[in-house]
Amino acid sequence: MRIAQVAPLYEAVPPGAYGGTERVIAMLCDGLVAQGHDVTLFGPETSETDAKLEAFEPPLRERFSGDELVNLAPHLHLRMLAELYERADEFDVIHSHLDIWTLPFTHLCDRPTVLTMHGRLDLDHLRDLLPRYGSVPLVSISDDQRLAVADLDLTWAATVYNGLDLTAYSEVPHDPDGYLGFVGRIAEEKGPLAAIEISRRTGLPLRMAAKVDPLDVSYYEEEVRPQMGPDVDFVGEIDEGEKPAFYAGARATLFPSDWPEPFGLVMIESLAAGTPVIALRRGSVPEVIEDGVSGFICDDVDEMVEAAERIGEIDPDACRRRAERFSAERMCRGYVEVYEALVRGPSPRRAAAQGGAASPTAIDGVPLPRRAVPVPGVIGGPPVTSTGGR
């Protein structure tokens, strides 16, 4: 298949360090090329990919900040989309990672477009906007992500979990007596204070490998750093090459994320290194972690403290086996099935006219809900996991 991939222009693909979406796009492009597809990546200069690169801008974050970025970025993304859609006939399917900015172009050509929604969906303007494009096929990166818009009439093509290249993680030996690990970004919703509290109460050392965005510097300086005792080692942002050893050296990875995380790459990176995850029950966590098998799912910090003390019960091999559900190969297969169904389906113009879906009905043989997944216990019924449940 001739596939166009469209990446945000903020960071190179793959990114230097922090940037989950960009890393996923990089693996998807390389994986699809490895499977013999003809892939063109529309994205920033300095990206490195096995796909053909249509480079548009040096990564925006290197050049702009603040208001200038806010004012200019939408228009540079729209320009890239315009140039892609002018050439839409060259592709069998267009897969955009720019979410709603892509929507206005989807009906302007006869080629199907699928959007992966990489962010949270519980935002007012998304609730208002998405139903206006109800026939455009969307991919969620967890079933939980859809719950915020479960009452809206949307076309969900599939849930395709983010994937990881497991090979780099397969060699490192897990240290069951290591530190507690925290990886990601210093921001209130990521729970860095909970991680510090768990370390203090268990007496276990904590290593934090985390980025501090300019916006979060004052939170870090005023709220987080004063809480760090001598048992906390703040190592700052780490790159992809450093990650396997960082995770493997931890007895457990703490994931005290206190917002509906749509996916959480940190969890699968940890599992791939054989390191169990201790997480709050939020967002995608119950779809990624099997409670008591590949980690513990907790309802509060007290339970996370208890879990840290029992972490030796978890088998590192069970973690690695769990990670295999989230391999790059599996992600690529999931997306190829979506593309194939779209190519077989009606054209986007026809789908829009019918108000209906140009979407597949099953992934991995498991039937898909065409509309959003119901909220368990709220609207009724358990979530359906498109990759086959857990």
Next chain:
Amino acid sequence: MRIAQVAPLYEAVPPGAYGGTERVIAMLCDGLVAQGHDVTLFGPETSETDAKLEAFEPPLRERFSGDELVNLAPHLHLRMLAELYERADEFDVIHSHLDIWTLPFTHLCDRPTVLTMHGRLDLDHLRDLLPRYGSVPLVSISDDQRLAVADLDLTWAATVYNGLDLTAYSEVPHDPDGYLGFVGRIAEEKGPLAAIEISRRTGLPLRMAAKVDPLDVSYYEEEVRPQMGPDVDFVGEIDEGEKPAFYAGARATLFPSDWPEPFGLVMIESLAAGTPVIALRRGSVPEVIEDGVSGFICDDVDEMVEAAERIGEIDPDACRRRAERFSAERMCRGYVEVYEALVRGPSPRRAAAQGGAASPTAIDGVPLPRRAVPVPGVIGGPPVTSTGGR
């Protein structure tokens, strides 16, 4: 000609009260229909027009504010544009008043698009973005407006001054002994404090007919209101019907706007009522007012005080004659010439490929600079006024 007009969705066309762009679009639509053109207005519900109305949303400002408006408005405008460009073949020319949001669609069809730039152009993101669409024909609403981007390689189709329906103003008698008038919006750059100072120093009463936007309430309460003495009558926002009498009752209209105003409808409304304008030398002012004939152009508040004391020297009939240069009919003629030249020119795709212009070379017989007008005294050469100079 079959002409699509595209209006912002914030306010109805014409607007209830404040909203110069919307009023101009309303007059343009009605004027083009009166000339026999087939006009379709893409804009908000509750608009009233002689054109065919393709209504998209109730005016956004009635429903949203703050962050919600900022997050949602671009996407609702893009959706309207997408639906228009899906039907581009139904029109001979597309005239958009949404400026840069329109740009990504311009090359996706074979019909020419022209954008009127209604706002200031001295903004970083515009300087970065506009040259990327250098072949898209742009209309400025004053020659001065272009100066901020005079060094960029853009395609200026024309300057077409905003127009006014003069009939409502032609009947009201000008009162040479009336108050000083201030019309517009309370905001620092509009100079309300200068107006109050001029009133105090001349001993002439001031009437202010001005809107206070939610964002400007604290400026009004803290900076402006405390300066208002007993000789200042603040009447708040007035509607179109009240304007002719308000202007005519003023001996002069103060226009102490201290930013590069792209056009300034207040000035022509005042002139149409026979009321001279006392203005700071900024933006379009020297293109609208003839110093000493239809008002005074001043370099500071001291000069504006002097001018107010000499205002009896100005002949009201000279003001009305000046206003005729800015009639709705003249504006419509200016735009029709632009449309005709575009329809005769190469298709937008071809123009983009050539990096060249699909633009007219003259308006009212006066040759047009294809590129931006040079800055007098800075880059050299006087500005060229497309409606024939003054």
